[in-house]
Amino acid sequence: MANLEIIWAELGISADYAVLRGLPLQPEAVELISIGADNQNRDCQLEPEAAQAWRALQDAAKTEGITLEPVSGFRSVERQAQLIRGKLARGQRLDDILRSNAAPGYSEHHTGRALDITDGASPPLNESFEQTVAFAWLSRRAKRFGFHLSYSRNNPHGFVYEPWHWCWQEQAEVRRPLS
Numbered sequence: 001m002a003n004l005e006i007i008w009a010e011l012g013i014s015a016d017y018a019v020l021r022g023l024p025l026q027p028e029a030v031e032l033i034s035i036g037a038d039n040q041n042r043d044c045q046l047e048p049e050a051a052q053a054w055r056a057l058q059d060a061a062k063t064e065g066i067t068l069e070p071v072s073g074f075r076s077v078e079r080q081a082q083l084i085r086g087k088l089a090r091g092q093r094l095d096d097i098l099r100s101n102a103a104p105g106y107s108e109h110h111t112g113r114a115l116d117i118t119d120g121a122s123p124p125l126n127e128s129f130e131q132t133v134a135f136a137w138l139s140r141r142a143k144r145f146g147f148h149l150s151y152s153r154n155n156p157h158g159f160v161y162e163p164w165h166w167c168w169q170e171q172a173e174v175r176r177p178l179s
């Protein structure tokens with residue numbers, strides 16, 4: 001992983017960011033596979049198990065007439081830094097940026113398990129996604145495929161509400177009785 005201290009110093013992110021926001025370090029995925037093109041026709045990648053779960057989720061939605069498309073999957077620490085640099089260069093305040101972009105090293109997208117999802121019709125990465133049938137379907141069914149909404153309304157991490165951002169988690173193993 002890139003040197004976070006150097007990147008944070010450059011961007012002006014304070015050293016106590018992760019503690020104050022209650023965020024765990026998100027290691028970069030080691031292995032990635034393509035899940036096809038995102039909504040801007042860039043190759044979108046996820047970690048293999050998350051990719052498999054995503055395909056199952058997307059197929060299940062499709063059979064019920066629901067379109068789910070990826071907007072953004074894996075993102076490297078360096079790419080996260082570039083996104084923040086770009087917003088700073090356009091005059092946005094760091095505090096505002098960090099409400100919708102995690103500091104480099106702390107984005108779930110680094111793990112290759114997080115996915116921003118659109119229905120292909122409503123504006124991507126917009127709270128209005130909450131009003132779509134796709135979101136209603138995800139809210140009912142995504143959990144069964146291991147996907148969870150990460151940043152609910154008024155989440156304790158100080159992120160804006162992100163109804164489009166879903167993260168896959170390994171399903172809990174069947175518990176064995178303690179011996």
Ligand SMILES: [Zn+2]
Pocket residue numbers: 072109114115116164165166
């Ligand atoms: Zn996201």
